[in-house]
Amino acid sequence: MKRILSLTTTFLLLISIAQAELSIREKIETKSMPSIFAAWANWFVNKPNMAYAEMTAAHDLFWSPSFGLRFEIIDGKVELLGDFQEAKRQRDELLELNPNMIFLLQINMRGASPKSWHLKGLYKDDFPWLRSSDGSQVLGSPPEQYVDLLIDFTHPKAQDVIVGQVVAVYERGLWDGIFFDFWTEKGIVLGGYRTHEEERQARIEILKRIRAAVSDDFLILVNGSPTENTFRANRNIKNYNYEGLEELGNKLLWAEESLRKPRINCLEAEGIGSELPTSPNNLRDMRLLTTLSLTHSDGFVLYTMGVGWDESHPHDSTYLDYQGAAFHRNPQYWIRHREQHDTLYHIHHHEHYWNDFWDAELGRPIGEKAQLYEEREGLFIREFTNGWVVYNRRGTEQTIEFPEEMSGVANGITARRHILPDLDGEIYLKVPVVVADLNGDGVVNILDLIIIAGAFGVEKHSNADVNGDGVVNVLDLIFVAQKIGE
Structure with missing residues (x-):
């Protein structure tokens, strides 16, 4: 790997x-490109000989590892409690495998479970859960998907707890930043119990307070649609629209140009859930979205299994017979998954196979983002230290000619001239000529x-x-x- x-x-x-x-x-x-991130699901089952830590460290960015720690409010202040020596050991083990790995901890702003081992110490009797007109607590909907209680993050006391968590994360130094889910400026996330403006102002206030309390390099990643809000530095773009590739590329460019450094923009593309992850269509779309990310950003990318709730979908034997199932947080999930696959509500939104395409060692970007090849609209090319990336949404297959022989990662062809199908992408690596015997003594030692x-x-x-x-x-x-x- x-x-x-x-x-x-x-x-x-x-x-x-x-x-x-x-x-x-x-x-x-x-970090060497391409950079793959893990959104909650930090494992993959199509590499059965890999240890769990190796799977996790294959990613350059991961949310949300708690390292066995939990939040608690003590004397009015949010604290992190647990075995910090063990937490650091877990983190250092991953950094030994991948020194460039970035760790983010999710902060629950929209909703949470008051029974969560990791979070229950935050939610005292007077915590401002969102309540309906009859005073009952409000669940996310639909209930088979969202079992968390909604948090009234417009309430000052809830904001104190949210900001307090971030400060505790920052002070411990185990993580590089935090992650907020359910972030949108165009819509509402509290089911209409609060207005759009109330939600927007609450988010701005939370971000202002966080930025005032942490260093400039501390990362804040949010999952939502692009906006001109300048307080946050990063963006996780998901919900892949195949017909909207141009718009998706423009969103990535906006995030790369508009958000503060250091940036960790993440593009998550949902696969075709009705097909196997290794189907020709899924592999093509994986290449397409990976190369879109590489030509339009310096960020991170993920192509998932893309299975929604109650969506019938196939699995190959690699998945159904996964030997690591016993180590999953819910081993019974795999048993039920095999026996009741089409009747069990479940998702694979963020789960993914590891694609060999991602093992290409491109090195660092040299060329500009969103550069057209020979001014051909929809055909993008970008140079990296160890090769080139080409992304084609022009409408027809395209011929690309390089100044030297290049080896296609997906097609396996080594040549100066390559043909790339429409709606596909490819990584072309230089044919390496590297000398490892640095002192010239005739042997590498x-x-x-x-x-x-x-x-x-x-x-x-x-x-x-x-x-x-x-x-x-x-x-x-x-x-x-x-x-x-x-």
């Missing part, structure tokens, strides 16, 4: 000497690793930058370590 470090003891020692934990900006600015470790962080080093991405870093260590003995 890409970015997952399989390391010898010596290699681990070298990394610990050469590299401290990356800052939030460094994580974002040094520990001495070559020491040369890289000594040049760590140096930009444009003549020979230690073996992958040619412009900086000597952990990717160069990984490459040379894999060549030891040759």
